[in-house]
Amino acid sequence: MALPAWGILKGKTAAITGGTTGIGRAIALEYIRQGCNVAINHLGLQKDESLRHSLLQEVESLQKQGKGAGSVLEIAGDVTVPETSDSLIQEAVRRWGKLDIFVANAGVFKQAEFLKIEPALLGHSLDVNVKGTFYSCQAAARQMVKQGHGGSIIGVSSVSALVGGGLQTHYTPTKAAVLSLMQSMAISLGKDKIRCNALLPGTINTQLADHDMKNPTKKAYLEARVPLGRIGRPEDMAGPAIFLASEEMSPYVNGAPLLSDGGMFSNLQ
Template sequence: MAALPAWGLLAGKTAAITGGTTGIGRAIVLAYISQGCNVAVNHLGLPKDESHRHSLLEEVKTIERKGINTGKILELSGDVTSPQTSEDLIKAAISHWGKLDIFVANAGVFKQAEFLKIQPSLLDHSVDVNIKGTFYSCQAAARQMVKQGHGGSIIGISSVSALLGGGLQTHYTPTKAAVLSMMQSMAISLGKDQIRCNALMPGTIATQLADHDMKNPTKKAALEARIPLGRIGDPNDMAGPAVFLACQEMSRYVNATGVLADGGMFSNLQ
């Protein structure tokens, strides 16, 4: 279910997003399309994920049937750890719609692991996807936006984990801190080109990455008790902030910052 009415806040815009068939990425894709934005969606293209791809396309059709001025969707498979994947995604968006206004670096991985048991393969994969994948994809988007010469918005999906430690997240929290830092440095580098770069920082959201906690009643209850709003976040809770950061009219002076959307969890220290 869309989190925002179809107000046309992104009408005529073109966006691209990595990891867009599930979780937070999927919610952002649907929100953007509902607001009139054309969206090029990256996904891994794994056979086990085909149901997610098909259901996303069906959900877009359902939105279109409501008669509102929705955007269009195209989807492309590829692994963001390869720079070519993001280059191909941007090229596909340009081929279909002639420009790129918004880019969301959303693809990410997380698997809980005890610090003393983390193997090099897990650490390498976390860094490759969460840091390198974000860097390569944002670089490809920025190159296109600079070439166009009319600015744009780049959003990196970080996390409250960029600001907080986690005993089972020693391989993960540094990568999300890196995304926040990357957006800050990109904003400085690209400000002269009128390209705004910000991080969206979700709290605990009920996605595939949080399945381990969601299936543990004790852990889930402890998390909910720490969140002032009293509930775990839903992917659609990220749709509004993502539209806000993408919309030039709403956030034209918001740059080089991290937008926390965690239900108040970070501030609840007692």
């Protein structure tokens, strides 16, 4: 269920990487519902055009409801290239005059057995999940420091930052790196009143989990691990992302991992 249009982020500007699908899309739409203007990065692939168009249609629908929804702009680019994030931030500032919130969400995952992982898969995982997150957060932080009025940076990590996975040896280290990056950034940028926190989703039904969701046995196993009894939805991450973005709701939350997994991590022993 979507939050009511309370205007929690009214007048704010946010930028989000990987914002046309999954968790990034859900966060972007909720930010817009709450009055935030959002610049969205995506890869710009032809196969994803339907997702881009449907997102813009959803934003238009929110705006037509007349409850103070924000606006959107979208820019194609690969976050492994530093200039992509520079362009995203610059365009957001050009359009709306500032940057208040940044969500580093873009990420990749493909299950693979440890002994069969090739350098290309490992390299791509590190490039997108670690380097892409670093470059984009750095671009956002530079703008926020320049503005001088603080801000909120959120890195989308994972419960996989805290536990291992036999088919995730190339993935769990990258999500641990995102959590560690947020903690170090919180120390580095605290003097500039920029809060940096990590959102740690559990098992969420996104395109990255398609392999498991299409396997009834694996899906049932995953559901059984969650005390709430269900796999997470992308929309389940929107509320926590609102909380971390809001200066009024989380003014003293900094360098923190916010676990949002339905209780799965507490149930693993």
